[in-house]
Amino acid sequence: MERFFSVRQIQTQCDSSHSIMLVSGPPSCGKTSLLFQFAFNLGLEGNVAFICNRRKLENKPPYLSQGVDPASETFQRIQMKYLEDDEGINKYFSAFHLHRTLPVAVVIDDFGDFFEERRCQEKYANPRGRDLAMVRTLALCHNAMSLANQCRPCQLVLSDTHHGESPRLIFIYKRWVPTIFTIRGDGSGCLSTSSFGKASRKEKNRKENN
DSSP states (O other): HHHHOHHHHHHOOOOOOEEEEEEETTTTSHHHHHHHHHHHHHHTOOOOEEOOHHHHHHHOOOOTTOOOTTSSSGGGGGEEEEOOOOHHHHHHHHHHHSSSSSSSSSTTGGGGGSOOOHHHHHHSSSSTTHHHHHHHHHHHHHHHHHHTTTTTTOOEEEEOOOOOSSSSTHHHHHHOOOOEEEEEEOSSSOOEEEEEEEEOOHHHHHHHHH
């Protein structure tokens, strides 16, 4: 969790290979609240774009950490962007390079929910249309982050809901997302986090030397 919330790490290590993270967990485990805390932390450094479905956010507003004032100046730097589907996300990132001032981070809450299965199947005339749509969007996000990080550190954080041990489409996420945090219950009603993803270059070198 320290790694996830560390602003300093984002400022010093954010590049095209470490600029995208995923937070995955079961329903109602607090993912949106975590993402808002992340956005608040980075709001101390600059503007943060928070993409979500307005209806879902209003039905389940996030909890704020104790002592955090929702009327503070920092929250004014969190720019809410309400979208309905993956096409809205694609349009946003297609024009990302045109922004006069890039945000320090973009947060997308419930990323997988923007891809409605039947609509994606009809659009691509393929039973795996949802998978294809997610690959297309993740590739676009990855390219946008790569270009942005040539100018300044910029982080993309996604959240998704899983009903088993890991995201249903983990094989897709692992292709585009270097760092994945998974929230799991520990059997006592509490939640714990673990992370997995592609090994860093330093870890790979250490393994090869051993």
